[in-house]
Amino acid sequence: MAFTVADIDALAVAMERRGIGRVEIDGADGALTLVVEPAAAPKADLPKPLPAGAAQETAILARASIAGRFLSAHPWRSEPLATVGQAVAKSDIVGLVQVGPLYVPVTAPADGIVEAVLAEPGTLIGYGTPVARLRS
Amino acid sequence: MQSTISDNGWHAGTPPEMAERPHISLLATTAVLFEAPGAFDLAQQQRIWALARRIATWEGVSEAVPGMTNLLVLFARPPRAIDRFLALLEEAWHAAQASPLEGREVALPVTYGGEVGNSLADVSAHCGLSVDDVVSLHSAPLYTVFALGSHPGYCYLGGMDPRLAVPRRKVPLQRIPAGAVSIGGAQTGVSASPGPSGWHTIGHTDWCFFDVDRPIPAALAPGDRIRFAVERVVR
């Protein structure tokens, strides 16, 4: 496809600003679907991250920072980056988003235990899409 | 378009000295090897030097490096139309006139025998000559630097007395020092830096062949001539 990373990024940022959730573009050489999950204003049905230091057990979401194809493991490694029950530390990599030849990490926003991997490997995910749910 | 040697009609597989035309072959897209037809002699080598000077100025060529009656043409950018390049190269050879011998002459002080030149006795025995004869035959000629190659600063020399020829070692030595003067087959040379060698070392010189701090790092160039000056003979 003729889209560059910069194009997709710019589009995602513009969508987020204007509150557009989904864009589908059909071109001669392929189609692009962009899904933006607004991180700043999470939907009501998504668990809300609480400020660090909250005493109770809370769900934390690791979200994609860029739109692209979700990879649960590096293609050279058989083991997934995050498995249910695994303890992760803040900024550990829990998944990858492939944009062209680039692999951008999805990182844990805080220490926690992986409760669920939410994204399907190989699928296109959007900017802000939750990739893994962690329990503190 | 196939542009392998088989399609260009060069005399692949024919020893170059038997061929009337030069033998030109590809080293993938990195370089082209030009091998002059005819005898291995100074006159032919002088034409190679002239060809090297000419080709080195061609666009897309990074270097033209003389070997022994041959020339390696290295590409900075490999030509798109290789057949045309090869044809021009052959034309340039036919136009090349022998470069005059205008190099400098240097004398290299050599200690024959001793710790480094410990094969002097073996060479003398193999050739059926006294140690003194080996030394005097080896130090008599004015050798011509035909080409540089192998390792930094190493000179391929022409002019050794054929009576000093000794077959190379079956098992190479792991390391001989810089300055080792040795004989291998019908050739003689001086190692410019320490390294493995299959040759027989008969002496040693402290002369420096290569210095990265000089504007031209190699002390000698094709066309220069050297004489081995006997400093002493250690028996």
Add this chain to the structure above:
Amino acid sequence: MIELLAVSGPTTVQDLGRLGQYRFGVGTAGAMDDVALRAGNLLNGNSEDAAGIEIAIAPLRLRFLAETQFALTGGDAEALLGDRPLLPWWRVTARTGDVLTVRRITRGALVYLTVAGGIDVPPVLGSRSTQLRGEFGGLEGRVLRAGDRLPVGAPPARAILLDFGIEPPEFALARPLDRAEATVLRVVAAGEYHAFDMAARSLFWSTAWKVTPQSNRYGYRLEGSPVLPREPIEKRSHGIVPGVIQIPPSGQPIIQVRDAQTSGGYPKIGTVIEADLWRLGQARLGSSLRFAEASYDEALAARDAVEAYMGRLAATIARYREY
């Protein structure tokens, strides 16, 4: 500055090689896997020809004496920054005092450590590559050892703050002829190809050649059914280049590589194309190589494909930096 804590094999400083010094007998040296070095430099925002460290044998341990952005490319390895495992073809930032450990090379043969700013040993004759035979370039012209300290150049002005990686080239540069059980190298026939009869040639193309333990930066010595010319050939000494496949009297091919002598006399059956030299560099000892015949024009096209891949990487990384 980087301090080497433990080095277990021939690890050297390499850039893309010392070009234009052949007429003085100076070979190119340079990274065996040039694609990995170039990509590592792009990850760090360097120019593609900055110097890095070529790691041939693990374990290796080193300490960053200042905050340093670095990348690991080439083969895959069990590598840790402190106690944090690292992904291959990945770029991260080390803090002052962080220790990088390369425990084991698990895929390919060579791992490249590139740093933002490049390894800043003094350039010699236009290159920072280690010239082992000439004993110059790199760090004092020798392999690295524990206790060595390597200077790091000034990082590029527009550093990338996020950690990220790139797809290894085997995906982008995949070819229909790739096989799981052998590294396939495309070869252009060389000067003495026609001195081998049809049977010898077809043996050359069909054999799965074993990479013997006597293989290194100088040359890859292969083992298989001997391939012999119709009659013994002795060539006058002539220039050779990395990738040249010589056939010595034993009939067992030798592929000359980056630290090879600049000249030789054995008959040459072919030359591995430039675009596949990185694949040769990543072939492990004991693994198998196969040769596939290519024309000059196919070799050019393959070279263009590598350049296009590099161009795409550079453009994508530049856009990500602006992101």
